[in-house]
Amino acid sequence: MRIPELTLPASMASLLGRLPATPPCWALVTTLNQLKKRDILPADMSLLAGHSFEVHVQDAGLRLGFSADEENFKVASVGDTPDLRLSANLADFARMMLREEDPDTLFFNRKLIIEGDTELGLIVKNLLDSVDWSSTPLQRFMAV
Amino acid sequence: MPATRPLPELVCPAGSLPALKAAVDNGADTVYLGLKNDTNARNFAGLNFDDRTAREGIRYAHQHERKVLLAINTYAQGGDISRWHRAIDEGADLGVDAIILADIGLMEYARRRYPELRLHMSVQSSATNYEAINLAQELFDIRRAVLPRVLTLDQVKQVIDHTRVEIEVFGFGSLCVMVEGRCLLSSYATGESPNSHGVCSPAKFVRWEHGSQALGARLNGILIDEYQQGEPAGYPTLCKGRFEVEGDTYYALEEPTSLNVMAMLPQIIDIGVAAIKVEGRQRSPAYVAQVTRTLREALDAAGREPQRFSVKPGWTQALSKLAEGQQQTLGAYNRPWK
Numbered sequence: 140m141r142i143p144e145l146t147l148p149a150s151m152a153s154l155l156g157r158l159p160a161t162p163p164c165w166a167l168v169t170t171l172n173q174l175k176k177r178d179i180l181p182a183d184m185s186l187l188a189g190h191s192f193e194v195h196v197q198d199a200g201l202r203l204g205f206s207a208d209e210e211n212f213k214v215a216s217v218g219d220t221p222d223l224r225l226s227a228n229l230a231d232f233a234r235m236m237l238r239e240e241d242p243d244t245l246f247f248n249r250k251l252i253i254e255g256d257t258e259l260g261l262i263v264k265n266l267l268d269s270v271d272w273s274s275t276p277l278q279r280f281m282a283v
Numbered sequence: 284m285p286a287t288r289p290l291p292e293l294v295c296p297a298g299s300l301p302a303l304k305a306a307v308d309n310g311a312d313t314v315y316l317g318l319k320n321d322t323n324a325r326n327f328a329g330l331n332f333d334d335r336t337a338r339e340g341i342r343y344a345h346q347h348e349r350k351v352l353l354a355i356n357t358y359a360q361g362g363d364i365s366r367w368h369r370a371i372d373e374g375a376d377l378g379v380d381a382i383i384l385a386d387i388g389l390m391e392y393a394r395r396r397y398p399e400l401r402l403h404m405s406v407q408s409s410a411t412n413y414e415a416i417n418l419a420q421e422l423f424d425i426r427r428a429v430l431p432r433v434l435t436l437d438q439v440k441q442v443i444d445h446t447r448v449e450i451e452v453f454g455f456g457s458l459c460v461m462v463e464g465r466c467l468l469s470s471y472a473t474g475e476s477p478n479s480h481g482v483c484s485p486a487k488f489v490r491w492e493h494g495s496q497a498l499g500a501r502l503n504g505i506l507i508d509e510y511q512q513g514e515p516a517g518y519p520t521l522c523k524g525r526f527e528v529e530g531d532t533y534y535a536l537e538e539p540t541s542l543n544v545m546a547m548l549p550q551i552i553d554i555g556v557a558a559i560k561v562e563g564r565q566r567s568p569a570y571v572a573q574v575t576r577t578l579r580e581a582l583d584a585a586g587r588e589p590q591r592f593s594v595k596p597g598w599t600q601a602l603s604k605l606a607e608g609q610q611q612t613l614g615a616y617n618r619p620w621k
């Protein structure tokens with residue numbers, strides 16, 4: 140499965156941008172916590188605890204803010220300067236998650252923007268890379 | 284050209300279990316990995332293997348009849364070198380196929396404690412001539428040496444012709460030009476360097492500044508580079524920055540290019556290189572999969588018909604997308620130096 144080169148229309152961003160971000164954010168946080176609980180996401184929470192994060196889906200106009208403590212991820216309002224902000228278009232986030240594209244490649248190509256604490260960014264990138272999808276039912280969606 | 288030479292081993296990087304599996308699945312003969320501490324030269328937060336993932340990775344590779352190398356390629360520091368000794372003990376216990384070492388003190392320890400353990404000499408040892416390599420063989424029974432990315436193909440051949448130690452060369456990835464292990468740039472800017480802390484230009488010193496015009500990359504306050512809108516960015520390593528020298532701003536030390544030896548594969552096979560290494564334990568499984576798959580295809584093609592070998596545009600395309608700076612070079616291999 141390859142993700143087509145696609146950018147959401149601007150109208151979508153302005154529409155989605157006006158909806159409350161809480162439901163998608165809640166879904167993201169719940170997914171992260173579930174993956175962590177099942178040991179699929181091998182997160183060392185001590186490296187993430189006390190930090191705030193924002194995933195900015197540019198073409199959807201979505202900003203998903205969350206934070207972490209020693210146990211879990213939580214929905215949080217992160218203000219203007221989260222400790223780490225990752226911004227990209229939806230298709231590029233999907234490519235990254237499905238391992239079609241290397242985050243470094245997207246970064247070199249200026250399609251992924253990393254703002255804030257660079258080391259925290261590296262921790263998050265390496266965490267996502269270390270998820271072994273082959274041990275999950277999602278395996279067949281993966282490019283590698 | 285006699286086609287009797289065995290194909291060099293394709294040695295691929297693994298910074299995580301999925302990357303290791305990607306390397307194996309896409310045709311690596313050998314994978315190399317490091318432990319989660321400063322005993323290896325890619326000591327990045329969240330990267331590398333703990334005991335559980337190392338065991339699982341080694342099991343996976345061996346099940347597919349591939350080899351696993353453990354890189355313990357930093358220099359044991361200061362008062363407490365027990366961490367490095369423990370890493371060697373752990374490697375022996377895990378049952379890796381070889382350990383890659385840079386520090387001769389550690390070579391001595393490994394040889395004395397584990398006479399059966401196969402030892403490779405790391406690129407961080409900076410051995411660029413056969414005398415150094417042969418001495419390491421005499422003293423510690425080193426079986427393979429990884430050459431720094433500064434030798435020409437003729438010089439590599441010189442080394443191979445004068446040693447019984449297997450020779451491994453770099454085939455693809457980011458370049459480090461300063462005769463690996465002897466560079467002081469990272470220490471100068473941050474106090475931490477590949478040999479001492481296992482990392483060049485550590486992330487905790489890196490700041491990206493998102494200006495309205497350009498993206499600025501700073502390493503411990505030092506401006507390394509500025510990228511205009513749409514201009515490809517690179518790692519903020521000091522040697523690849525653009526600096527102002529006598530009124531000119533340019534890549535004063537090295538351009539941010541990636542090494543790619545694909546065009547030279549027939550010659551590399553012909554001079555008897557034992558293994559070709561891919562750089563990038565810090566990169567993602569997607570990178571490892573794409574590079575491994577491409578080089579596997581190219582290497583097999585060069586082995587089958589060395590005379591008629593030519594680089595397929597598809598290979599170049601696949602690799603250039605992944606390359607730092609999106610430019611590729613044959614590096615020192617094809618320099619005219621003698």
Ligand code: SF4
Nearest residue numbers: 459460461466483522
């Ligand atoms: S600054 Fe450049 S040459 Fe020096 S160790 Fe780092 S990558 Fe190598």
